Ligand SMILES: Nc1ncnc2c1ncn2[C@@H]1O[C@H](COP(=O)(O)O)[C@@H](OP(=O)(O)O)[C@H]1O
Ligand SMILES: [Mg+2]
Ligand SMILES: [Mg+2]
């Protein structure tokens with residue numbers, strides 16, 4: 497077999513696995529306990545017996561970690577004190593909740609999956625918390641983490657010290673890359689939205705050999721009902737947990753707990769009926785360029801501007817049809833801003849590419865090198881969206 501992923505069509509014979517499965521070569525190697533070749537009574541070329549659903553326990557651990565982190569963030573957002581917001585060296589905001597969420601997710605994953613090699617590529621680091629000026633903040637974060645663990649209602653968690661919290665945050669120093677398994681964490685995506693009291697997400701993905709194989713998006717402020725422009729809101733309840741595993745579809749459940757429902761991107765093929773999402777912050781994505789693209793495509797609805805990967809979640813359940821992201825010159829996208837969101841959307845039937853139509857490559861370390869921007873939509877609209885993007889980018893280049 498070559499090193500490229502080979503997709504097998506196989507029948508998984510295991511409790512709860514009744515349908516056909518697509519399993520990658522790597523997953524077959526790690527999960528398969530027995531392989532029998534074609535026999536006279538079997539029409540499929542291979543019958544695989546798998547020990548368990550692939551990435552099942554990783555998904556359970558990721559959901560638990562993201563749900564607890566969301567609880568911590570909700571508590572902080574409710575009573576956001578000025579002293580809880582700090583500025584990083586790049587002048588972007590970071591709060592006690594960003595650090596607390598990263599410490600909590602790192603701690604839970606390592607604890608829940610003790611037999612697996614542990615690597616996380618995460619946004620925050622403990623540098624500022626190790627300085628004299630960071631000691632009060634570190635104490636506050638440690639309290640928040642311990643209070644959240646205690647609220648789990650299980651006394652099996654130890655009380656973490658400030659050193660434990662620093663170590664858990666620094667687990668996130670991994671560089672990722674094309675080999676092995678790496679968690680990818682944005683402890684709060686949309687910190688500016690979080691501080692404003694708006695949308696944010698806890699975004700956790702898993703890379704296997706450079707590909708995203710699992711993603712969880714906790715969106716504490718996203719309504720459970722659609723936020724699509726022409727939907728009647730049937731409920732005011734907020735808090736969504738989106739999750740997806742490769743080959744298994746995308747699902748949504750209430751963050752507070754409920755049965756899961758399978759989600760699918762909308763199947764609009766007429767751009768006049770499509771609505772699109774973009775960043776709330778014009779500094780993160782050019783609103784001028786997206787409006788030019790929307791106009792060329794024939795989109796009539798005004799943009800829906802929300803913070804964070806909640807945009808990917810909303811798109812995965814068909815609240816809108818398109819997500820446009822065009823950072824300003826010189827900005828390099830990071831894998832934690834897209835890993836979880838992209839698998840949720842692709843497993844819901846959507847497509848995520850850069851502005852030239854290339855798939856996103858998560859195997860190059862913490863940066864995502866994309867051509868011009870990131871676009872997301874359904875299969876039907878993608879060809880015309882790509883044409884509109886190309887035209888708008890050419891127009892912009894010739895006007896400079
Ligand atoms: N100048 C810039 N251009 C594009 N993205 C930026 C940016 N500055 C920050 N970001 C990223 O945009 C993310 C938020 O995206 P959105 O605008 O969709 O809410 C931020 O995530 P964090 O909030 O995790 O830092 C940050 O990584
Ligand atoms: Mg982010
Ligand atoms: Mg963040």
Ligand SMILES: [Mg+2]
Nearest residue numbers: 588589619687
């Ligand atoms: Mg940030």
